[in-house]
Amino acid sequence: MERGRSRRTSLAAPRLTGRLEQRWELPNGVRLIAHQIPSAYSVTLGIWVVGGSCDEEPAYNGTAHMLEHLLAGSSQRHTARQLALAFERLGTEVNAYTTKELTCYHAQTLPDRLPRVLQLLTEQLFSPRLSQRLLARERRVITEELLAYADDPEELLYEHAERLLFENHPLGMPIAGTPESVQRITLGVLQDFHRRFYVGERIVVTLVGNLPPEEALRAAAAVFADIPRQHCQLPARVPPQPQRAREETLCRPFQQASLLIARLLPRLSAPERTALAILNFVLGEGWGSRLYQRLRERHGLVYNITSELEWYSTCGVWSISASTSPGTLPRVEELIFEELRHLSNGGIRPEEFERGRAFLHARLAMALDSPAECMTLLARAALEQEPTPLPELLELQLSQLSRDTVDMLAALYCQPGDWSRVRLLPSNDA
């Protein structure tokens, strides 16, 4: 690529203007974060509740997700239809999702409508309408959702891999529950979860967009000030026990075969997580990664291959997945493990280390240009008690990182024998 360099024309450095951020904590523990993007048209907001499927009783797995469905749908004062129409009249997009550890309600609207949108959202979340009729309907809706997941190879693989990795630990439960557990969830179970988790100390609100931070914070404080505090101690989340690597083979009538391999990670420090992000990038994240170059560019075995890190409050999961024709699955599996072995034995090259640092730094800046991603990154940082994710800070952190740290992590976590495997084979005789 050297030839091009001399022709590189010169452009001024980025002129970033006017981004401001403020954090605020209300007396009831609600944490508010506002970040201004002056040239945006809109405001994007997230209400994050620290409560997800890992906080459920196994018998009632799916409670957090069903509660999210029911709260996002109506309130004591308004029916689902009234709320949906009100948000649309306000030109507001609303949605919600549940993860293993969090529930997020998010919206995008125009700045002058923010107070009314916040009012409606807090009404939904803290003055819920929970009735037998709505519960019965939502059980049907979620049953359809679960059926759709069963038709999705990726969903199937992840669900089974999580069961292998976490065994009976709460993180192993599927977020939406099972067809059986969803039928068991009663109004009492939902109300109990709501009472314990929808409390000030467990709520983070992020507001990103075209509003001065003080103004956004004032609007949020007006509606979040009355949220109740926590009244009982919740059990602390405990890390999962490391399991030895295991294998599972599923048979389903799909055309392609798929593979997901995964391993547990301990909860690492922030610098170690950054080092592992470089390792993951080099291994299988981008088009320049070892796995993409070898499996797709050299051998044409796959349309895509992904490698990703997922961090929880007590641990992490590293996973790699690919789909291919049934006949070539063994070869794909062999090549993936070969690349893991190379990393584990030899670490990464200086060029890979530099490339990973350059890419991670730029990627954070690019992510912050998406209001939804910016809102999410701010919330995650607040929930992890970490500083604001700024490209400048990450650059500093990356400059202090050594390749030895990355190689040490490769030696620790890339040993093929430590990875569990789930295969999905296209056959009917499961």
Place this chain on the structure above:
Amino acid sequence: MERGRSRRTSLAAPRLTGRLEQRWELPNGVRLIAHQIPSAYSVTLGIWVVGGSCDEEPAYNGTAHMLEHLLAGSSQRHTARQLALAFERLGTEVNAYTTKELTCYHAQTLPDRLPRVLQLLTEQLFSPRLSQRLLARERRVITEELLAYADDPEELLYEHAERLLFENHPLGMPIAGTPESVQRITLGVLQDFHRRFYVGERIVVTLVGNLPPEEALRAAAAVFADIPRQHCQLPARVPPQPQRAREETLCRPFQQASLLIARLLPRLSAPERTALAILNFVLGEGWGSRLYQRLRERHGLVYNITSELEWYSTCGVWSISASTSPGTLPRVEELIFEELRHLSNGGIRPEEFERGRAFLHARLAMALDSPAECMTLLARAALEQEPTPLPELLELQLSQLSRDTVDMLAALYCQPGDWSRVRLLPSNDA
């Protein structure tokens, strides 16, 4: 919702600062559009080629898509690996996709790297490396891609619906081709497509982000000035013949049953397309829509239902799709057609009209806050020879629209008998 209004606190109107836009046409016909978002960190760019699957010979269906794969992968001067590493070192995300009428190569990077990124991208697109070895590999990759689509209920439904609607018209061909046509595509076919479609007059470049428009345009002009002009007249695209409504039932071993109904639309004027967007919104787009309220909120029959409009240069397609348990598919189908009949006979209510106008206006503003969506909206407007999509302009256009126009379109296009249906049933004995 009235009660809340009096409590609505007052916020200043949006203070939008510093968005600027410029358009420029080079002597060879390349159109450049730059739009500044001063508080962004990055620049997002799209290179749009007016050439897609509808421009292919049926025997070689999949040519545009395969060419996109091959061009995005390498260049005469650099291998796929060299390019992938170069983009990553530049902290740049690149990707590409093909539609029935367009091919889009897009990237996001930091402003100071734009000239080098443009240089590499134009090298890929206009000095391609096409070899038998790369062709053979890409055939394998695309064969895997097609297999993955066959495992996706939604992809299956759309492919079959398009065949029903368009019959032998070029828009009916699947974008990625078929397993057979992909094997037939030769280097000569690819080179011929490249020679005819990758020419100045058929290229639009959009640049959105943190750069003054003149600077972005200068950087783009430096690399696009040498692109060849068109040297032969290409056949004009002709609109499809309207077909009478037809039905097809597919059987595949999925758990859920799915339904997609669709109809062709003539190429409407811009105000009529806006009126139809309101009708589509009212019918089935948002949570407040008639279909969502009835099928999900009232009956709990589906997890989701979508209604969407897709516009081509010669026509449009309106489609509605939903998945449900096999036993309830007839009921879902019945309710969807009942709602179509209501619209066709009675039009929309004043409240729905106002809500649709308010939502469409806000949604455009919100979409422009996503760099990728902003880049795409600008390109589409330029390709359609329409003015820049600005919320202020849309608001004006919406204010000039009458509900009668919407009702007239409902009477014309919502008649149940004009819609084709594709059902996907979960059975093995297809």
